[in-house]
Amino acid sequence: MPFYVPGEDPGTDFLNLLRRNGLDPFPTTLPGTIDAGHATTVLALRCTGGVVVAGDRRATAGHLISHRDMQKVFPADEHSAVAIAGAAGPAIQMVRVFQLQLEYYEKIEGKPLTLEGKANQLAEMLRGHLPQAMQGLAVVPIFAGFDQTRESGRLFQFDVTGGRYEEQDYATSGSGSLHAGTVIKLGYRKDLSESEALSLAVKALWHAADEDSATGGPDPIRGIYPVLTVITDQGFRQLSDEESGAVFADFREELAEG
Amino acid sequence: MAMPGMYVSPEQLMQDRADYARKGISRGRSLAAVEYQGGIALVAENASSTLRKVSEIYDRIAFGGVGRYNEFDQLRIAGVRYAELKGYQYSREDVDARSLANQYAQMLGQIFTHEMKPMEVEIVVAEIDSNGAPELYRIQYDGTVADEQHWCCIGGDSEAVLDRLSDGWSQDLDRDAAVRLAVTALAGTDRSISAQELEVAVLASDNGRRCFVRLEDAETDALLAI
Numbered sequence: 001m002p003f004y005v006p007g008e009d010p011g012t013d014f015l016n017l018l019r020r021n022g023l024d025p026f027p028t029t030l031p032g033t034i035d036a037g038h039a040t041t042v043l044a045l046r047c048t049g050g051v052v053v054a055g056d057r058r059a060t061a062g063h064l065i066s067h068r069d070m071q072k073v074f075p076a077d078e079h080s081a082v083a084i085a086g087a088a089g090p091a092i093q094m095v096r097v098f099q100l101q102l103e104y105y106e107k108i109e110g111k112p113l114t115l116e117g118k119a120n121q122l123a124e125m126l127r128g129h130l131p132q133a134m135q136g137l138a139v140v141p142i143f144a145g146f147d148q149t150r151e152s153g154r155l156f157q158f159d160v161t162g163g164r165y166e167e168q169d170y171a172t173s174g175s176g177s178l179h180a181g182t183v184i185k186l187g188y189r190k191d192l193s194e195s196e197a198l199s200l201a202v203k204a205l206w207h208a209a210d211e212d213s214a215t216g217g218p219d220p221i222r223g224i225y226p227v228l229t230v231i232t233d234q235g236f237r238q239l240s241d242e243e244s245g246a247v248f249a250d251f252r253e254e255l256a257e258g
Numbered sequence: 259m260a261m262p263g264m265y266v267s268p269e270q271l272m273q274d275r276a277d278y279a280r281k282g283i284s285r286g287r288s289l290a291a292v293e294y295q296g297g298i299a300l301v302a303e304n305a306s307s308t309l310r311k312v313s314e315i316y317d318r319i320a321f322g323g324v325g326r327y328n329e330f331d332q333l334r335i336a337g338v339r340y341a342e343l344k345g346y347q348y349s350r351e352d353v354d355a356r357s358l359a360n361q362y363a364q365m366l367g368q369i370f371t372h373e374m375k376p377m378e379v380e381i382v383v384a385e386i387d388s389n390g391a392p393e394l395y396r397i398q399y400d401g402t403v404a405d406e407q408h409w410c411c412i413g414g415d416s417e418a419v420l421d422r423l424s425d426g427w428s429q430d431l432d433r434d435a436a437v438r439l440a441v442t443a444l445a446g447t448d449r450s451i452s453a454q455e456l457e458v459a460v461l462a463s464d465n466g467r468r469c470f471v472r473l474e475d476a477e478t479d480a481l482l483a484i
């Protein structure tokens with residue numbers, strides 16, 4: 001059982017605790033480089049009640065599709081989510097450690113980190129991950145959540161060096177981010193309702209999948225649809241495949257009408 | 259010249275330490291844990307609303323401590339760390355109360371025999387497993403572990419509280435009834451305790467992944483008023 005004298009106590013730092021117990025989640029020196037790319041489209045946009053976070057489901061290895069039902073949007077805790085683009089293995093590991101860090105902090109301190117604190121924590125992890133990013137295993141996440149002190153949705157974009165940039169309207173990441181970003185930019189308004197924001201997210205993901213070979217579109221034959229999530233004061237909610245399918249069906253009608 | 263009175267027999271030494279620890283624990287107020295259909299209620303007399311006696315350790319595990327606050331809080335944090343490390347290394351389902359209780363027992367036993375002073379604490383580790391079956395462990399200042407059935411009490415006046423718990427407990431308690439039983443058992447017949455002086459939390463198997471839920475004062479007030 002880990003027990004520390006006051007001067008050596010790792011406090012609320014879960015990464016430090018892991019390392020002290022011989023469990024380094026991010027090995028920093030690797031021999032050589034791997035080109036893992038960042039084939040994905042994930043996005044987040046603010047709406048009146050909070051924020052919508054969405055992502056496609058495709059994972060690729062070179063020109064091969066390695067997974068059709070990847071999850072790229074994860075709840076970080078009850079009121080925030082992180083969407084990932086980049087090398088799948090390190091990205092999922094980073095999300096896992098991030099989720100554990102937030103819950104660990106909450107339990108040790110008796111209250112959760114502020115949204116700002118969570119965003120800074122993720123930036124810190126990215127900074128620590130820079131050596132791996134330099135070797136081709138970059139992770140570029142989006143972090144979004146409902147800020148309970150400001151009572152509004154907020155979203156943050158990051159770069160591989162740990163740069164943290166708060167966005168007012170929307171953020172996109174991954175190989176399809178340019179296309180998705182343009183679609184959102186043209187359709188965005190400050191007063192988008194939750195359902196309007198979901199429709200815009202679906203439209204953006206569809207156009208990204210239409211232009212980018214590494215982004216997956218809706219797959220009605222298998223019933224696999226991009227992941228749509230909403231974070232409001234009620235917390236994080238992921239739409240079921242049926243619900244996402246319905247938003248895509250509405251979009252299909254809109255397309256058909258021209 | 260030999261110094262008179264320097265020899266203390268091991269029996270005496272252990273006895274003195276045990277007396278010392280018991281004295282410290284008996285000064286504080288008690289904490290009761292009561293099983294009910296689908297959960298465990300943990301209720302402590304605690305005038306502070308920030309220095310907690312009952313807390314969350316992991317998805318299905320809660321912790322209760324009485325005695326010296328800084329000491330049992332240190333144990334709580336060690337428990338969270340143990341559980342998180344184990345869950346990270348293996349899986350969340352591999353984290354269980356029995357192994358945590360044994361870890362606490364090892365640590366408290368070690369401190370009791372080897373340190374200058376024993377910890378003046380008594381703790382309870384509660385778990386509701388994935389099938390809704392409850393487990394309760396009581397660990398004493400010297401590392402003694404007991405696997406308790408249906409209810410348990412730690413702290414100052416535990417004998418009297420245990421009698422009242424055993425009189426009032428039945429298989430079909432629901433959450434609110436379990437909390438009421440714990441409160442009346444802690445209070446006894448000649449006084450009542452208000453929600454502001456209580457700390458109430460439950461491990462509820464229907465609360466999703468994290469079973470631990472604190473009851474707000476207003477909620478406790480409402481259920482005690484019935």
